Amino acid sequence: MDFTVSPRIAELRERVRAFVADEILPLESDTTSYNEFENIRMDLRNQIRAKARAAGLWAPQMPQARGGLGLPMAEQAIFYEEANRSIFGPVCFNCAAPDDGNMRCLEMAASEEQKARWLQPIVDGAVNSSFVMTEPHPGGGSDPSMIATRAERHGNRWKVHGRKWFISGAAVASHFILIARTDPNPEEKRRQLTAFLFHRDQPGWRIVRRIGNMGPDEHGGVCELEFDGLEIDDSDRLMEIGDGLRLTQIRLGPARLTHCMRWLGLSKRCMEIAQDYVSTRTGFGIRLAERESVQLTLGEVAHAIQIGRLLVMHAAWKLDQGDRARKEVSSAKIHVADTLFKAVDTAIQLNGARGYSTDTILEWIYRYARAAKLVDGASEVHKMVLARFYGKEGSDYWQWG
Incomplete structure (x- = not known):
């Protein structure tokens, strides 16, 4: 690099x-x-x-x-x-998110006709979009092979039945990317899913509810969706039949890394707020910034942020070389999610009641940061990914090539 x-x-x-x-x-x-x-x-x-x-x-x-x-x-x-x-x-x-990952996904996987209809309006900022994959139990979440929402073919049309939830941005989205099961054959796990495109005005589906959470919410929140016969023309199928799992991999890998890029910016902002405060606030005859305990705390967060930046850059470089960078993205996702939470928690502690109040944006970031360990794969799932790679590769896990 x-x-x-x-x-x-x-x-x-x-x-x-x-x-x-x-x-x-x-x-x-x-x-x-x-x-x-x-x-x-x-x-x-x-x-x-x-x-x-x-x-x-x-x-x-x-x-x-x-x-x-x-x-x-x-x-x-x-x-x-x-x-x-x-x-x-x-x-x-x-x-x-979610437009960032959806645009990237459509640019890589859609036909030119689909790009003109479904991608360009998102790029232009004319519409919002949503990626529709996660389902309530016993459906699919971090494990897409469990997806239960089904799309059945009827001539040149597909009819969709099922339920999705925690779908980011759905309440304001017009363009949707849907992952559904098209092949029930349990022996072909990698070819069971297919991706489709649909518009919010098409009949046969509805938003059941906007799910309340700790917030703050992205535009469109996270919603529960029900499909009761949504009809999709085969021309709005994304990639080939059975390419749904591949599409999720195209969509989610880079999106996890761009989450990390953004979270590093928020982590640094938390450090700015903390540094500004401890540099001026005095107590017991000394500025907080002069206390060794404060210096150690800030130094630890600065150290974690820099490690995160290096992990992100390494993963980004590998993606630019055409590598899927699965290990590198998972490592970055685990570390940067933890770092964001550590950075804002530290900043609140150093700001005291001021940090806990709405006089700063720290309490906003604190609530937002908790989701970082969950979105686009919980930290435990990414650790399992790393363990599988290590079990397969042994010492080659750390090779540079």
């Missing part, structure tokens, strides 16, 4: 940082900026998005031909980290 940052990306990083500081950070302290789910109001989001697009800071993961910046994964890491210096940053640059 070469850690040299090109002058072009260094300049882009500074522009993102300046835009966040000038246009987005001031919104966090204004209560009128938030909707009822503690995220940026959609109309205000759209105003800032227009400014970001005009500034040439739009859709960093998408090709330039589609109106994006065309950044490879390693350069996206630099952009995303700066974008999430604000809790509102990624969504204003059109690089927030």
